[in-house]
Amino acid sequence: xxxxxxxxxxxxxxxxxxxxxxxxxxxxxxxxxxxxxxxxxxxxxxxxxxxxxxxxxxxxxxxxxxxxxxxxxxxxxxxxxxxxxxxxxxxxxxxxxxxxxxxxxxxxxxxxxxxxxxxxxxxxxxxxxxxxxxxxxxxxxxxxxxxxxxxxxxxxxxxxxxxxxxxxxxxxxxxxxxxxxxxxxxxxxxxxxxxxxxxxxxxxxxxxxxxxxxxxxxxxxxxxxxxxxxxxxxxxxxxxxxxxxxxxxxxxxxxxxxxxxxxxxxxxxxxxxxxxxxxxxxxxxxxxxxxxxxxxxxxxxxxxxxxxxxxxxxxxxxxxxxxxxxxxxxxxxxxxxxxxxxxxxxxxxxxxxxxxxxxxxxxxxxxxxxxxxxxxxxxxxxxxxxxxxxxxxxxxxxxxxxxxxxxxxxxxxxxxxxxxxxxxxxxxxxxxxxxxxxxxxxxxxxxxxxxxxxxxxxxxxxxxxxxxxxxxxxxxxxxxxxxxxxxxxxxxxxxxxxxxxxxxxxxxxxxxxxxxxxxxxxxxxxxxxxxxxxxxxxxxxxxxxxxxxxxxxxxxxxxxxxxxxxxxxxxxxxxxxxxxxxxxxxxxxxxxxxxxxxxxxxxxxxxxxxxxxxxxxxxxxxxxxxxxxxxxxxxxxxxxxxxxxxxxxxxxxxxxxxxxxxxxxxxxxxxxxxxxxxxxxxxxxxxxxxxxxxxxx
Numbered sequence: 277x278x279x280x281x282x283x284x285x286x287x288x289x290x291x292x293x294x295x296x297x298x299x300x301x302x303x304x305x306x307x308x309x310x311x312x313x314x315x316x317x318x319x320x321x322x323x324x325x326x327x328x329x330x331x332x333x334x335x336x337x338x339x340x341x342x343x344x345x346x347x348x349x350x351x352x353x354x355x356x357x358x359x360x361x362x363x364x365x366x367x368x369x370x371x372x373x374x375x376x377x378x379x380x381x382x383x384x385x386x387x388x389x390x391x392x393x394x395x396x397x398x399x400x401x402x403x404x405x406x407x408x409x410x411x412x413x414x415x416x417x418x419x420x421x422x423x424x425x426x427x428x429x430x431x432x433x434x435x436x437x438x439x440x441x442x443x444x445x446x447x448x449x450x451x452x453x454x455x456x457x458x459x460x461x462x463x464x465x466x467x468x469x470x471x472x473x474x475x476x477x478x479x480x481x482x483x484x485x486x487x488x489x490x491x492x493x494x495x496x497x498x499x500x501x502x503x504x505x506x507x508x509x510x511x512x513x514x515x516x517x518x519x520x521x522x523x524x525x526x527x528x529x530x531x532x533x534x535x536x537x538x539x540x541x542x543x544x545x546x547x548x549x550x551x552x553x554x555x556x557x558x559x560x561x562x563x564x565x566x567x568x569x570x571x572x573x574x575x576x577x578x579x580x581x582x583x584x585x586x587x588x589x590x591x592x593x594x595x596x597x598x599x600x601x602x603x604x605x606x607x608x609x610x611x612x613x614x615x616x617x618x619x620x621x622x623x624x625x626x627x628x629x630x631x632x633x634x635x636x637x638x639x640x641x642x643x644x645x646x647x648x649x650x651x652x653x654x655x656x657x658x659x660x661x662x663x664x665x666x667x668x669x670x671x672x673x674x675x676x677x678x679x680x681x682x683x684x685x686x687x688x689x690x691x692x693x694x695x696x697x698x699x700x701x702x703x704x705x706x707x708x709x710x711x712x713x714x715x716x717x718x719x720x721x722x723x724x725x726x727x728x729x730x731x732x733x734x735x736x737x738x739x740x741x742x743x744x745x746x747x748x749x750x751x752x753x754x755x756x757x758x759x760x761x762x763x764x765x766x767x768x769x770x771x772x773x774x775x776x777x778x779x780x781x782x783x784x785x786x787x788x789x790x791x792x793x794x795x796x797x798x799x800x801x802x803x804x805x806x807x808x809x810x811x812x813x814x815x816x817x818x819x820x821x822x823x824x825x826x827x828x829x830x831x832x833x834x835x836x837x838x839x840x841x842x843x844x845x846x847x848x849x850x851x852x853x854x855x856x857x858x859x860x861x862x863x864x865x866x867x868x869x870x871x872x873x874x875x876x877x878x879x880x881x882x883x884x885x886x887x888x889x890x891x892x893x894x895x896x897x898x899x900x901x902x903x904x905x906x907x908x909x910x911x912x913x914x915x916x917x918x919x920x921x922x923x924x925x926x927x928x929x930x931x932x933x934x935x936x937x938x939x940x941x942x943x944x945x946x947x948x949x950x951x952x953x954x955x956x957x958x959x960x961x962x963x964x965x966x967x968x969x970x971x972x973x
Contacts, residue, residue: 282310289314294324298344299351301325317341331434333382350375354448365451372452373531376439380538380800383435385649388676388803423652427633429831430645430805431652440642443539453539455532456611458575458618461709467571533610537617537799538646540638540806574712576618580811580825581688582710583697585612592813592823593779593795605737605774608797613809616825620809623686623719634682638806638829645805651676652805653833669728673745675770675778676803676830683722683751683828685812688715693822717824721754724828726766739772751784764791777801780808783815790815794826805829 281289293301293315301322305312315321322340326333326347352358353368423429443449579585589597594612621639629635638644645651653676670678688696692715704710726749734740749766768782778798783790796810807829814822 282308286314290318290321290324293321294328296325298325298348302345302348329434330379330438331382331384334385335382338382346371346375347379351442354442354445354452356445356447362447362451366455369452369455369528369531373535376535376538379435379439380643380647383433383647383650384431385647386431386652386803388649388653388674423654425633425637426654427831428637429652429654429829430637430650433643433647433650436643436647439539443642449539452532453536456529456536456614457526458533458579458611458615459572460529462572462575465571465575465712467575530610533614534608537610537613537809539642540617540644540646540799571712573618573622574714575709576615577713577715577717578696578710579612579615580619581693581696581713581823583819583821583823584706584710586811586813586817586823588817591795592793592811592817594797594810595795606779607773607775608777612811613797613799616809616811616827619717619825620684620686620827623717624684627719629721634831645807646800647804648801649803650800650805651803651830654831667728669731672731672743673728674742674802675745676833677745677747677770678727679725679833680831681724681726681807681828682831683724683826685720685722685824685826686717687720687822687824688717690822694820697821722751722828723754724751724766725749729767734771737774739774739776742772744769744771768794772802778804778808780810796826796828 281292284292293304296304301315305315319340322344323338325344326340330347350372353365353372358365424432443453586592587597590609591606593606594609594616595606596609598606624630624635624639630640667678687693696710696713696715726747729746729748732744732746734742734744738744746769747767751764751766753763765785766782767785768780770781771779773779778801780794780796780798782794782796784792791814792812793815794810794812796808798804798808799806807827809827810825812824812826
């Protein structure tokens with residue numbers, strides 16, 4: 277005789293119900309009193325449902341029943357099949373932001389190589405700071421975390437995959453990831469891809485400032501003797517010059533922009549292209565869509581390169597204007613960060629760099645390491661199972677500063693930059709954005725090696741529970757061998773803002789003098805693999821510029837044992853394909869030798885044959901018409917290979933003096949050609965002005 281489901285022991289019933297879909301489990305309590313009593317308040321059952329498809333959360337005291345209910349609601353709001361009007365769905369943006377950031381906060385974390393001394397804090401819906409002390413659940417030992425590829429610096433996360441699947445819907449992305457002023461302006465201007473969507477620039481009212489503000493002007497109050505308060509006059513959102521930016525940041529704009537930054541992939545050009553489309557027809561489709569959607573890119577460029585956006589109030593960085601008192605610390609301007617990611621992402625794709633794994637994992641995948649503690653440490657010793665001793669300063673640093681970082685910097689030709697910011701007869705109001713900017717940019721790839729210099733307590737304007745880490749190091753341009761300023765020293769600080777975001781400040785130092793400065797925010801928080809996004813500018817805040825976007829992310833943790841600024845082959849392993857790394861490791865036992873980055877084939881003949889001939893456009897990715905011709909680089913490569921061949925022949929001089937003399941004459945001719953080529957590059961660099969010597973901070 278069959279046993280009724282309601283007559284089963286609680287343990288068996290728990291085992292059965294733990295495999296029910298979350299949506300169905302929410303309906304079961306409505307069927308009978310027994311299910312209602314068994315399911316409601318059963319935190320263990322709801323926890324089992326939660327962990328069926330999400331990461332084990334770092335704390336056990338969650339209300340898992342409420343968590344699952346919120347996830348079910350989030351799935352409904354992001355469903356492309358839901359019949360609810362878009363305007364009503366968009367009103368749930370604060371809820372979506374809260375749940376998405378909470379899921380990322382609860383994603384799998386990699387234990388740091390050091391012991392954090394910070395205290396646990398609560399930062400609301402922020403994704404920034406959280407000390408390791410927040411984790412009540414035991415973590416797997418850090419040795420259990422290994423990279424599936426040297427270029428993939430973050431682990432597989434059920435939470436990140438769940439969010440990726442949710443926002444695979446175009447409707448969900450449009451409703452929640454493109455509601456910032458940048459995209460509303462794109463809709464108002466009817467740019468390609470958004471012409472069929474109504475904008476909502478007037479949806480939040482047209483009153484300037486707070487609706488409760490009053491003006492001091494007006495008739496005297498005869499009863500009190502003072503001025504009579506008068507409601508502030510409505511502020512027009514549109515003028516003959518264009519749409520005005522809100523004087524105070526709209527919450528909806530900021531929330532949507534932050535979600536977009538956490539999502540990351542394809543900012544502005546993602547529709548119609550699958551994430552990671554890089555080859556063949558998929559790549560051609562990606563480039564076609566990118567050109568069609570150039571309107572959003574041009575609007576983002578106008579925001580990033582507009583000097584009016586760089587003020588003392590926002591530290592010339594991706595921050596909101598400070599309060600009048602200026603003592604509350606900086607707050608992140610997520611709309612500025614979003615615009616920077618649009619610009620850099622499009623520049624990287626237009627140069628074909630996403631074909632390399634180290635770029636594809638970060639600029640070709642949604643939610644790529646955009647949560648705190650997602651960075652997986654890597655070094656050659658660690659890969660071989662060796663545990664190196666951690667320095668005392670590194671133990672005091674909760675941010676994981678020490679190691680090698682890959683950096684991307686974009687900039688305009690200074691003439692274009694100046695004409696854009698200082699047009700003749702400029703009468704544009706400060707609160708009206710400049711017209712779209714669609715001008716070719718140069719993009720530079722830089723390798724940074726930094727170490728902790730000292731760790732200090734938090735200062736005024738910083739989060740009191742987290743220290744300030746000072747770092748030093750050096751940077752080397754991977755694509756600017758002709759530039760005399762390709763080498764620079766680096767120094768700066770990392771700190772936590774009062775709202776819990778991670779702020780990076782750095783300086784590029786040439787010949788002992790600071791030249792360029794940068795301000796950035798680490799997307800995802802402490803030790804996030806997603807890295808830092810921000811701006812670079814003149815360290816003296818030159819009102820005439822230049823300035824531009826930059827981003828950098830950590831790629832390795834190699835121990836800094838060198839006596840001077842040296843780049844080793846090991847530093848470059850995460851930049852190249854895994855199969856090629858194995859070949860290099862097998863063929864070259866001296867991977868600890870210094871690599872000369874001024875030579876265009878730093879990885880030897882195998883690298884030249886493997887990559888430079890086929891992927892030259894991907895490695896040397898300045899705009900050909902502005903910087904140099906790719907054919908010149910090929911000629912320079914041939915000259916360098918000729919020099920190498922000449923060196924080999926020089927060793928055979930004792931066997932055949934006559935042959936050597938003939939070869940030596942050929943080498944002299946090659947040297948003369950190379951020197952002339954270098955002189956031409958130097959002359960071109962001098963003509964380009966400030967844009968030619970950027971190895972930015």
